[in-house]
Amino acid sequence: MKHITKAYGPLVANDDISLTLNKGEILAVVGENGAGKSTLMKILYGLESADSGEILINGEVRRIRSPYDAIACGIGMVQQHFMLFPPFTAAENIVYGHEPKSRTVFFNRREAVKSVKALCTQYGMYIDPDVKVADCPVGLQQRIEILKVLYQGADIIIFDEPSAVLTPQEVTELLKTIKDLKRAGKSIILITHKLSEVMAVADRVMVMRLGNLIKVMQREETSIEEMSFLMVGHTLKTREIQKIQQGRQILSVEHLTLAGTAGKPVIDDVNINVRGGEIVGIAGVSGNGQSELIQCLTGIRKFQSGRIIINGTDVSNCPVQENRDSGCACIPEDRYFWGNAAEATLVENSIMSHYKKTHLMKHGIFNKKNTCTFANDIMAEFDVRYTSDRQAIQELSGGNVQKLIVAREIMQHSPFLIAAEPTRGIDIGAIDFIHGKLLEKREQGDAILLISSELTEIFALSDRIYVMYEGRIAGEFTREEATIDKVGLLMMGGALDG
């Protein structure tokens, strides 16, 4: 790629960027949120078009106007949000777009299954071709995505934050797969916020900031410290967490049970309590009841038995508004589904759940000036990168959407906060900042329930850790007792002896 430039209105997302990728090489692209990494890759994959610049493949200039062109050029992309069809089977998803046909119009599914099996053996990545994607855990879905790209015959494979949604075990597996692909002669571009992954697999690293290419380095010649310095512009200090006096009980969940569809409960007799001044982590592989737990806690979902008490009020099966009124704020796990209204402006998204405050609204009429000031203030405080407060939130980069939601919920100053995957997809600088904010909230004596599939995050912040497995609390540790090994074992359904 040579001299690629792309602007969205006044904002230059990519400013004259040139990059080369050699055959059989892994190139890592790192950079803070909104640096323009996804934009650059979307241009390469034909999802966006560049304002200027050209793309050369094997020395030839190619015009890539759509993913169709990209696929024809041997470029494949595993996107940040999976592009799968949940009701279809794995095989159907993999051959999609290049289906084997019989008598020119009919879809030969038997042939599809056969070639998928062959593909699996060739690359040593196994899946059941007949399984429905909807029934697959995220890690498997990603494997299907990768197989799909391989099936299309891609030589260049782009991964956009592939590990953001995976469990640690799945990440290890993914990194191994990436290395195998390299050995098979594929060239790989890997976008990630996790610098340890870069050090583990990459040959070269490219650092981006504010739409500019800062530096390209050989992996051997750099270090995590140097990369994070280049990304963030300053060095990050490690944090010391002081023990503080814990306050009164803020959240207590008693014998919470939620029935599932298959006859097995999704949440099974769960007891949790959180005190003021305490961060309690829930560790677990995603899909073990955490999502449902959040939905019960916030009042989105009705449960069959048990009690939830927030800040002294029994809010079991109460409407969401009452839950919030009694002092619960929530950073939802899926920022796109629960967290924002994609087409609404930044101001509108910022004042959600704040709008009843008297300085923002009087007699049902918004005070326009105050709402704008409020939105701008919280976005400034949390360093959300945007061009105009009237812009639709869907135009922000993934990490910036997340920052805005975190800002909105922390600024509730509620006694109880649910933080589900609060740092999913954000850069190390911002992660550090948000961790700081959560700890600040803890110091003010508020209670925080942290739900994260990122074990390092759980360990970095939590005073106490619950492990959730198949809808049950499989174990409870204090900060001192917990080790990665013990927690990891319980997460996988193992048992601790002794």
Added chain:
Amino acid sequence: MNNLYLAAVINTTFRYTTPVLFAALGSLFCTKAAVFNVALEGQLLAASFVAIVANYYTNNVLISLLAGVAAGAFVAWIVAIFQIKWKVRDMVVGTAMNLLVQSVTAFLMQIIYGSRGTVQGFGMVALTKINLSFLKFSPFLYRMFEDLSTIDYLGYIVAVLIFIYFKKTVSGFHHLSVGISGTAADSLGVKSQRIQIRAVVISGILCGFGGVVHAMGNVTVFAENMTSGRGFIAMGAASMAQSHPLVAIGSSLFFGTMLSLSKTLQGYINSYFTEAIPYLCTVLAITVYGVIVTMQKRKPAMKA
């Protein structure tokens, strides 16, 4: 009620079913590509009207049929451009189009025939009928299938073809995938907009057949707003069938029965009430159906 009378009622039911079935197939064809087409009514009415106008000038069945189908497709194409290309809300496009077709046909009637109301006669021809003389051994069966047109039978064949299309063909597979996630399809080089536009135009063609049968199946006639809500009934039929083409045959037959009952009962009960029957049944059926579906969804949760 004697037997032959029952056969006659069934015969009417088949006739009333055809337009509903075609429109229901059109509806589900769109739904499967994640397009909510509200303009079925307008597509039907336009087809009926244009078929009659062509018939008036040419007295030729084939030309009338083609003209009607083309009209349905044309209306659908406009809907597709607004709704899919320019992303105007489905309800707005659909309602506007339905009203537009209603008033334009009334206006053109005034211009072409000098009067509004009904157009009939002028040597206009009806659709070719298939007479199954081999059924003559049984008067009941013979009466049941008497004087049905080719297109009445075509409806059921098309339903089966659509079923096969979704189940077996690559193109149908892509169609379904667009209904699940347009962005995913786009990112894999399958152009979702094109598939959606095609789906709407095909729904127009289907409604075209429906509209033509409606106007030329029995007595060849056009009356102002003669489709009187059949497009909406068809939407009910399609959603009751959960967009399954074969089940849609069943649900369309149900609504066909209601329409024919409302006609046959007219002699016995107050006609204001009988005319309301199909619409009451639509509401009722959808309510009952909705309740059943919700119960089913809740059941496993209750058991545990």
